[in-house]
Amino acid sequence: MNASGPRCTSYDELKVIAKSASAAIVTKSCTIESREGNPEPRYQNLPLGSIQSMGLPNLGYQAYLAMVPELKALGKPVIVSISGFSIEDNIEMVSAFQNSDVDLIEVNFSCPNIPGKAQVAYDFEQTDRALAALCQLGDKPIGIKLAPYFDMSHFVAMANIIKQYPVKFITCINSIGNTLVIDPHSERPIIKPKGGFGGLCGDYIKPVGLANVRAFRELLGDDVQIIGVGGIKSGTDAFEYLLAGADAVQIATCFEKEGPECFSRIENELKAFMKAKGYNKLTDAKGKLKPL
Numbered sequence: 001m002n003a004s005g006p007r008c009t010s011y012d013e014l015k016v017i018a019k020s021a022s023a024a025i026v027t028k029s030c031t032i033e034s035r036e037g038n039p040e041p042r043y044q045n046l047p048l049g050s051i052q053s054m055g056l057p058n059l060g061y062q063a064y065l066a067m068v069p070e071l072k073a074l075g076k077p078v079i080v081s082i083s084g085f086s087i088e089d090n091i092e093m094v095s096a097f098q099n100s101d102v103d104l105i106e107v108n109f110s111c112p113n114i115p116g117k118a119q120v121a122y123d124f125e126q127t128d129r130a131l132a133a134l135c136q137l138g139d140k141p142i143g144i145k146l147a148p149y150f151d152m153s154h155f156v157a158m159a160n161i162i163k164q165y166p167v168k169f170i171t172c173i174n175s176i177g178n179t180l181v182i183d184p185h186s187e188r189p190i191i192k193p194k195g196g197f198g199g200l201c202g203d204y205i206k207p208v209g210l211a212n213v214r215a216f217r218e219l220l221g222d223d224v225q226i227i228g229v230g231g232i233k234s235g236t237d238a239f240e241y242l243l244a245g246a247d248a249v250q251i252a253t254c255f256e257k258e259g260p261e262c263f264s265r266i267e268n269e270l271k272a273f274m275k276a277k278g279y280n281k282l283t284d285a286k287g288k289l290k291p292l
């Protein structure tokens, strides 16, 4: 499926996703009020991915709430992503979507691009408090989009929090936040917001995404579904995430660069690769990374 990120903000964009081979329709993270996002230039392609600091441009959650019936009518599961600036914001939005027809709610705890706002996923105490509040608002499954972690103690700390709540899925990983790409000719950063600091995406981050999926799969067992995301642009990339333990994968940068044809291409490549290996279904390979 698509990742909450590129090409999923407007109804027209979401309709294109519905018509593609994406397994679900995932919306751009929304906030209480609509937002223009950060100043341009805020997205740049790189040889092996991209850097961006979009700043949560979105229509405001009520627009997505009103869109749910039309999106559902397109015939695919609808996953709404919410990204409030406070626990109160997230309570308001989760409550609203709990009373809608969306299939899943992905709470984004990891946007790196709002000046002055820390990423919730790096604040374990705040994550714990937020989950305590958000998991009791209804029966619809909720999941959380996590930031990339780089220390084993952080995987353990976050897994121990997740285990305390009925979190149905985690999405790993968001972009690697606050990276800097410099153009040596102009002697400037290549994006404008935050002095050039932005989220790194694409091939560069695949090893980080794989490690996060693997670590959480080992720590959480099979109780929590894991959506892998980060640098998937081929069937073999998706297969690697499957081996690491992903139940599903999301595509962001490749979708941005290639357009909606990427979903059928990647799916066909994955099918062909697995068939050549003699695997018939995803569970033949899921989580079955072999020791070296």
Ligand code: RRO
Residues within 6 Å of the ligand: 029, 052, 053, 054, 055, 056, 057, 083, 108, 110, 111, 112, 113, 174, 175, 199
């Ligand atoms: O809009 C963004 O700048 C953005 C978001 Br909400 C996010 O979760 N991750 C990201 O890399 N960019």
